[in-house]
Amino acid sequence: xxxxxxxxxxxxxxxxxxxxxxxxxxxxxxxxxxxxxxxxxxxxxxxxxxxxxxxxxxxxxxxxxxxxxxxxxxxxxxxxxxxxxxxxxxxxxxxxxxxxxxxxxxxxxxxxxxxxxxxxxxxxxxxxxxxxxxxxxxxxxxxxxxxxxxxxxxxxxxxxxxxxxxxxxxxxxxxxxxxxxxxxxxxxxxxxxxxxxxxxxxxxxxxxxxxxxxxxxxxxxxxxxxxxxxxxxxxxxxxxxxxxxxxxxxxxxxxxxxxxxxxxxxxxxxxxxxxxxxxxxxxxxxxxxxxxxxxxxxxxxxxx
Numbered sequence: 569x570x571x572x573x574x575x576x577x578x579x580x581x582x583x584x585x586x587x588x589x590x591x592x593x594x595x596x597x598x599x600x601x602x603x604x605x606x607x608x609x610x611x612x613x614x615x616x617x618x619x620x621x622x623x624x625x626x627x628x629x630x631x632x633x634x635x636x637x638x639x640x641x642x643x644x645x646x647x648x649x650x651x652x653x654x655x656x657x658x659x660x661x662x663x664x665x666x667x668x669x670x671x672x673x674x675x676x677x678x679x680x681x682x683x684x685x686x687x688x689x690x691x692x693x694x695x696x697x698x699x700x701x702x703x704x705x706x707x708x709x710x711x712x713x714x715x716x717x718x719x720x721x722x723x724x725x726x727x728x729x730x731x732x733x734x735x736x737x738x739x740x741x742x743x744x745x746x747x748x749x750x751x752x753x754x755x756x757x758x759x760x761x762x763x764x765x766x767x768x769x770x771x772x773x774x775x776x777x778x779x780x781x782x783x784x785x786x787x788x789x790x791x792x793x794x795x796x797x798x799x800x801x802x803x804x805x806x807x808x809x810x811x812x813x814x815x816x817x818x819x820x821x822x823x824x825x826x827x828x829x830x831x832x833x834x835x836x837x838x839x840x841x842x843x844x845x846x847x848x849x850x851x852x853x854x855x856x857x858x859x860x861x862x863x864x865x866x867x868x869x870x871x872x
Contacts, residue, residue, distance in 0.1 A: 576595055592606050597713025640787075668700060717731070718730070723763070746798075747788070810867070823864065826860065
């Protein structure tokens, strides 16, 4: 079972049958248990089995810490809280209303995923407002017997926060530090609608200011000991991807054609660093055509 530090571990949710796509982090102590990003409801049975392997029962779980409300991170939260109403959920203040009433979140996701919604994510249930604790960044919270510093880390999502446990040096950063599977390419996940390069740069600076020994990526796992180079590589790749998308906006064709051309170029770039099997793992966590959509929206907003 993978361990980050004493009392800190993580569970592979085996999303869509693929390992190393989505992970939930687990914080355990005699003071209780916290889960960071429980994942989608389609992975809930796998999460429960993982908890059992660590000797955790649902009555032990006191808190869920959400980095943000995207369904691959937070989709199961309402289902969990409905069945276990003693659990408190921490989430950024911009995401809190959408956890209490997820219909807009569902509608937005449905525009991206269409008929695949249920296959990918399953049930998306509301979280009672009484179970939600809203964050803005700058707080210190107690969960799982630990004290976490909270930072507001937008760029990937306007409602993204990250959590830092000073006692272990582990920062739980959701998608802010990118997608990196098995030590491969550091891919910035850039789905619509909130991508903002300037804010993302500030968020990476905020994470680096913590001087973490480890950053934990939901997609997938820990980056240990070389945090600054990882963050710099992430931002360099983000700038390069943004440049490619900007170039496509000046080219003829439909957005669908542009997004396919971008996806092909991204695959080619990734193949310079990894083999085809490794590259194939990435779209499960971050579909390439959606990355074009988020960056295209960013450029079009800047153009007014």
